[in-house]
Amino acid sequence: MFKTKIAGIGSYLPDNIITNDDLAQRMDTNDAWIQERTGIQSRRYATNFKETTTTMGAKAASVAIERAGIIPEDIDFIIFATLSPDYYFPGCGVLVQRELGITKTECGALDIRNQCSGFIYGLSVADQFIKTGMYKNILLIGSEMHSMGLDYSNDGRNVTVIFGDGAGAVILQPAVNEKQGILSTHLHANGTYAEKLATLSPGCHGGYHASRVETEIDYGFPDTPYGGIFVTEHMVKNNQVAATMDGQFVFKMAVQKFPEVIGEALKKNGLDKSDIDMLIPHQANLRISQFVQKQMGLTDDKIWNNIQKYGNTTAASIPIALCEAWENGKIKEGDLVCLAAFGSGFTWGAALLHW
Numbered sequence: 001m002f003k004t005k006i007a008g009i010g011s012y013l014p015d016n017i018i019t020n021d022d023l024a025q026r027m028d029t030n031d032a033w034i035q036e037r038t039g040i041q042s043r044r045y046a047t048n049f050k051e052t053t054t055t056m057g058a059k060a061a062s063v064a065i066e067r068a069g070i071i072p073e074d075i076d077f078i079i080f081a082t083l084s085p086d087y088y089f090p091g092c093g094v095l096v097q098r099e100l101g102i103t104k105t106e107c108g109a110l111d112i113r114n115q116c117s118g119f120i121y122g123l124s125v126a127d128q129f130i131k132t133g134m135y136k137n138i139l140l141i142g143s144e145m146h147s148m149g150l151d152y153s154n155d156g157r158n159v160t161v162i163f164g165d166g167a168g169a170v171i172l173q174p175a176v177n178e179k180q181g182i183l184s185t186h187l188h189a190n191g192t193y194a195e196k197l198a199t200l201s202p203g204c205h206g207g208y209h210a211s212r213v214e215t216e217i218d219y220g221f222p223d224t225p226y227g228g229i230f231v232t233e234h235m236v237k238n239n240q241v242a243a244t245m246d247g248q249f250v251f252k253m254a255v256q257k258f259p260e261v262i263g264e265a266l267k268k269n270g271l272d273k274s275d276i277d278m279l280i281p282h283q284a285n286l287r288i289s290q291f292v293q294k295q296m297g298l299t300d301d302k303i304w305n306n307i308q309k310y311g312n313t314t315a316a317s318i319p320i321a322l323c324e325a326w327e328n329g330k331i332k333e334g335d336l337v338c339l340a341a342f343g344s345g346f347t348w349g350a351a352l353l354h355w
Contacts, residue, residue: 001131001132001133002130002131002133002174002175003130003131003174003175003178003180003181003182004126004127004130004131004172004173004174004175004181004182005172005173005174005175005177005180005181005182005353006170006171006172006353006355007067007068007069007070007137007170007171007172007173008063008064008065008066008067008068008069008070008170008171009063009064009067009168009169009170009171009319009322009323009326010059010060010061010062010063010064010065010066010067010168010169010170010323011060011063011166011167011168011169011316011319011320011323011324012056012057012059012060012063012166012167012168013044013165013166013167013310013320014044014045014046014047014051014056014165014166015044015047016044016045016046016047017042017043017044018042018043018044018045018147018164019031019041019042020034020035020040020041020042020161023152023157023160023161026152027152027153027154027156027157027160028154028157029157029161034161037247037285037287038161038162038285038286038287038307039285039286039287039290039305039307039308040161040162040286040307040308040311040312041308041309042308042309042310042311043163043164043165043309043310043311044164044165044166044310044311045147045164045165046145046147046148046165048147048148051145051165052086052145053082053084053085053086053092053143053144053145053167054086054092054095054096054099054143055099056143056145056165056166056167057080057082057092057096057099057141057142057143057167057169058096058099058100059167060141060143060167060168060169060319061096061100061139061141061169062100063169064139064169064170064171065139065171067171068137068171068173070137070171072100072101072102073102073104073105074137075100075102075105075107075137075138075139075171076105076107076108076135076136076137076138077107077108077109077110077126077129077135077137077138077139078093078096078097078107078108078109078110078138078139078141079093079109079110079111079112079122079125079126079138079139079140079141080092080093080096080109080110080111080112080122080141080143081111081112081113081114081118081119081121081122081140081141081142081143081315082111082112082113082118082142082143082144082314082315082316083113083115083118083144083314083315083344084144084145084146084148084149084314085111088202091109091111092111092141092143093109093110093111094109096109096139096141097109110125112125112315114315114343114345114347115314115315115343115344115345115347116282116284116312116314116315116317116341116342116343116344116347117187117282117341117342117343117345117347117348117349118142118314118315119140119142119168119282119315119316119317119318119319119339119341120185120187120318120339120340120341120349120350120351121187121347121349122140122142122315123140123170123172123182123185123339123351124185124187124349124351126138126140126172127172127182127185130172130173130174133174136173136174137171137172137173138171138172138173139169139170139171139172140169140170140171140172140319141167141168141169141319142167142168142169142313142314142315142316142317142318142319142320143166143167143168143169143315143316144163144164144165144166144167144313144314144315144316145165146163146164146165146313146314147163147164147165149199149241149242149243150163150242150243151242151243155242156242156243158245158247159242159243159244159245162285162311162312163311163312163313163314164310164311164312164313165313166310166313166316166317166320167313167316167319167320168316168317168318168319168320168321168322168323169319170319170322179334179354180333180334180354180355181353181354182351182352182353183265183268183269183352183353183354184265184268184269184351184352185265185349185350185351186261186264186265186268186349186350186351187347187348187349188257188261188347188348188349189345189346189347189348190345190346191345191346193249193253193346194344194345194346195244196245196246196249196250196346197243197244197245197246197250197343197344197345197346198243198244198344199241199242199243199244200244201241202241251285251287251288253342253346254284254285254288254342255288255291255292255295257342257346257348258281258288258292258340258342258348259292259295259296261340261342261348261349261350262279262292262296262338262340262350264350265338265350265351265352266338266352268352269352271336271352273296273297273298274297275336276296276298276302276336276337276338277302277331277332277335277336277337278302278303278304278325278330278331278335278336278337278338279292279293279296279298279302279303279304279337279338279340280303280304280318280321280322280325280337280338280339280340281303281305281318281321281339281340281341282317282318282340282341282342282343283305283306283307283310283311283312283313283317283318283320283321284307284312284317284342284343285307285312286305286307286308289303289305289307292340301330304321304322304324304325304330305321306320306321306324314343317341318339318341322337322339326355331355332355333355334354334355335354335355336352336353336354337352337353337354337355338350338351338352339351339353
């Protein structure tokens with residue numbers, strides 16, 4: 001079987017820089033409070049009605065395609081990871097295919113909904129296709145436009161201050177050099193505490209989820225067996241369409257699962273944490289990354305964090321950080337790179353690869 005290599009990588013970040021002080025003009029918060037809890041100083045917001053999750057993904061993809069030395073028509077499969085798609089349906093995979101002008105090839109397009117772990121899950125799926133020889137040029141995108149769905153009132157401030165917009169993309173190909181490529185990927189999930197980090201509406205749960213009746217909420221659905229899947233006026237008025245998060249609970253789970261899955265990947269390949277040349281963690285919270293770094297015993301030059309500038313861009317955070325680290329000369333050919341993520345679901349995963 002073939003090994004899978006990253007043949008090209010690109011990223012896109014919108015021009016609009018939103019500082020903590022900017023958010024403090026809209027809600028009861030301040031720069032010191034946000035930095036102390038998250039490490040974030042600013043984030044990027046896309047321009048409404050001009051940019052979308054798809055258009056940002058396409059811009060990142062165009063860079064990755066050029067760096068891979070191919071043309072858009074060479075792509076034979078698309079994987080798009082996001083929690084903030086342009087439409088409820090269809091997904092962004094077919095939209096980015098259209099945006100890139102490659103509909104004539106009619107290549108397959110798959111949408112991944114694994115939130116913060118979306119890029120890792122997508123990478124694992126792509127790896128299987130490459131290893132079996134089914135595809136030769138896979139475009140994997142992680143892109144998010146959170147800004148259009150955040151709650152900018154005081155009720156939503158704990159979540160809103162965390163997130164930003166952006167996109168990252170890679171082209172995956174069979175590796176010619178045996179010393180390059182993905183060594184292994186490791187995926188996990190546990191849905192026990194799914195509602196600890198979630199956006200419950202829109203949904204078809206009818207006000208509660210069958211397996212978790214204690215989450216029952218009055219969503220103001222029409223008195224009809226067909227009501228429930230779309231946003232109602234009642235949901236909007238009662239602020240039920242924004243993300244909710246139990247921050248302390250999520251933090252405790254993340255600092256447990258990050259080291260676990262990284263250790264699993266290292267053990268699978270007979271490697272030690274000292275062998276890691278660069279760790280690219282999902283940019284959820286700088287405090288989480290620092291905690292994991294300390295537990296892993298990694299020096300500052302072996303971990304890349306950019307949440308300070310961009311906030312949490314969910315599925316886009318790993319490819320954006322990976323691209324930035326590579327562009328800054330921090331990742332060189334042959335380096336052992338570890339990618340790891342934890343997020344809503346809960347889902348988490350890791351990948352080890354030689355650059």
